[in-house]
Amino acid sequence: MRGEASRIADRQSRDTLAPKLRDTREEAWRIGNELFTLTSLLDHNIQVERALTDPSRPVKDKVDVLNTLVGGQAHPMTMEIMADLVGRKWSRVSDIANAVEDFGVDAMMYYADATDQTLKVAIELAQLHSALLNLPVVRSKLYDASVSSETRVKLFRELFSSKDLNPITMRLAEHATCNLRNRRYLTTIQWLINKFSRHMGESMVTVTTASPLSDEQIKKLIAIYTKKVGRAVHINSVVDPSVLGGMRIQVGDEVTDNTVVAQLENLHRTVKAKA
Structure with a gap:
């Protein structure tokens, strides 16, 4: 559970930037992928998380760290989101990665909106969840932290590449197994379904x-x-x-x-x- 400071930071950042992210339309695909990459980077580098959430450090210094990490290659909207997040206060250093991931999923939803695929993706995620309910061995392998993320993604593709899933569904489902984030695979898929459901009303x-x-x-x-x-x-x-x-x-x-x-x-x- 996120602390009060993180809840406030997350809400204020989303209220400020969600409209801008929505307006990127088809470019939101690139932004979402960049944010997923940054989520993984933060999850695997506690020193970077600390550097970007240190309240005693000037925001400009944190933005400089970001620029060093991405090498000026990120989409301007990705950088605007990250600059906003590092300028806020967080209850725990790991909470900033949660916020980055949330924005990454939001970007994928806005891309789905822009390409008229939102309902299709929501349905496919629900179908994927339903299919895996009867496959406990497969589920366990998809969140097996003892093997590499490449191995888990390869397994997912071998199982579901023939299902003709929407590219957005595939990307979200692969993110769920590529970066486990201390969650069971079905827990992440259900979280995605819930986000899409709220998004669609x-x-x-x-x-x-x-x-x-x-x-x-x-x-x-x-x-x-x-x-x-x-x-x-x-x-x-x-x-x-x-x-x-x-x-x-x-x-x-x-x-x-x-x-x-x-x-x-x-x-x-x-x-x-x-x-």
Whole structure:
């Protein structure tokens, strides 16, 4: 949890710079990638984090450190964001990396907006989350800190390159495994889904079934979950024959699994426990 100083710094910086970042439109792709690179740099260099968050150090000196790090190659908006962040007070030195990553995701969302791909990316992230729920071994490998980030990214590409995912989805999903940031892989994907949902002003409800939902079922689910969460919802229908029947419904971090395969697994565990 971020301290009060970091929460204030993050909010003020975002209030000031979000409109400017949004206005970069297609250039936001480059900015987001640069911010992800800087997030990784900060995460792996505590000395740099300390140099950029030291309250006793003049802001000009911190900006000079930034210029040395990026060598004048970064987009002007990237530098404006970083210069703003190093000029603020942080509760912990690591909180500045969190803010940089947040801006990186924001940049990707604004790029998605500019290219009319926001809903598609949100749906694909939800589908990716749903697919990995049934793949615990794969999930563990995607946040295995004992292997290199290149190995984890290679594994992700081998598994999902054939799924024809949007480039924005791929970049976000690869960032999640490339830079673990002490998080489990699905935790990061869910965080991204939540950010996109808030950005779009609606909640994503992922419904996994063995066969496609009917229009009537979708209407009923929209009515039920709009009332439940108190805001507009989008139903992301995922067809997975392996669940056999029933529904698995995910809203945010909450998963309700009433599929046949889940019931069979529960029955198996019960019988095994009593044996």
